[in-house]
Amino acid sequence: MKILVIGATGLVGGAAADALEAFGDEVLRASKSSELAVDLTEPESIQALFERIGSVDAVVSAVGSVPFKPLADLTADDYRSAYLGKVAAQLDVVRIGTPHLPDGGSITLTTGILAREPIRTGAAAAMANGALESFVISAAAELPRGLRINAVSPTVLTEATGYHSSFPGFVPVPAAEVGRAFVKSVHGVQTGQVFAL
Numbered sequence: 001m002k003i004l005v006i007g008a009t010g011l012v013g014g015a016a017a018d019a020l021e022a023f024g025d026e027v028l029r030a031s032k033s034s035e036l037a038v039d040l041t042e043p044e045s046i047q048a049l050f051e052r053i054g055s056v057d058a059v060v061s062a063v064g065s066v067p068f069k070p071l072a073d074l075t076a077d078d079y080r081s082a083y084l085g086k087v088a089a090q091l092d093v094v095r096i097g098t099p100h101l102p103d104g105g106s107i108t109l110t111t112g113i114l115a116r117e118p119i120r121t122g123a124a125a126a127m128a129n130g131a132l133e134s135f136v137i138s139a140a141a142e143l144p145r146g147l148r149i150n151a152v153s154p155t156v157l158t159e160a161t162g163y164h165s166s167f168p169g170f171v172p173v174p175a176a177e178v179g180r181a182f183v184k185s186v187h188g189v190q191t192g193q194v195f196a197l
């Protein structure tokens with residue numbers, strides 16, 4: 001299959017791209033600074049990317065920036081920033097990408113464990129992850145032409161050592177294992193699922 005991975009220079013997107021390539025897929029690696037550049041906060045940029053690459057069998061989005069702050073310090077702008085940087089960015093991949101996918105294609109988004117387990121400073125991220133996971137359940141029911149949609153929702157990655165102190169007692173997951181969840185989403189039959197790991 002030919003697969004677009006957005007966020008491919010990142011930890012999660014890189015793991016997804018590597019796992020898909022190891023499975024035998026042709027992977028187009030895009031990100032904000034890649035040669036295959038896209039800014040998910042700019043709908044025109046997403047449209048231009050899909051026009052540039054032509055048809056792909058599946059799309060993976062592994063992007064999302066959110067502010068981490070104590071609940072009492074989170075401002076309305078912080079919540080807006082979490083929404084724009086993680087939720088709207090990935091919703092636009094679905095909205096703009098869907099017409100470019102062939103029948104039976106798929107979209108896989110990235111959320112995270114904060115949708116189901118709290119940490120200190122994680123409220124805005126939890127909001128973003130939960131919104132996307134609810135969206136995936138509903139969108140799967142309405143996507144046309146046998147298109148599928150899932151989310152991969154990892155705990156903190158083993159390699160993301162800078163975050164480990166914020167996740168006390170959590171058992172990190174290796175990037176390679178997270179990558180395999182994207183292979184399952186792209187090559188499996190599931191839709192409307194959240195792959196939690």
Ligand SMILES: NC(=O)c1ccc[n+]([C@@H]2O[C@H](COP(=O)([O-])OP(=O)(O)OC[C@H]3O[C@@H](n4cnc5c(N)ncnc54)[C@H](OP(=O)(O)O)[C@@H]3O)[C@@H](O)[C@H]2O)c1
Pocket residue numbers: 006007008009010011012013030031032033034038039040041062063064065086110111112113153154155156157158160163
């Ligand atoms: N790391 C973890 O432990 C972990 C755990 C659970 C969930 N997650 C989630 O996984 C997602 C990716 O996290 P990560 O740790 O892989 O982050 P990362 O290593 O910082 O990588 C982020 C990726 O997103 C790209 N990107 C950033 N802003 C973009 C934009 N506006 N448009 C297009 N691409 C953009 C970056 O591209 P450039 O390099 O070109 O700027 C990079 O490829 C996030 O939603 C995060 O919440 C991460």
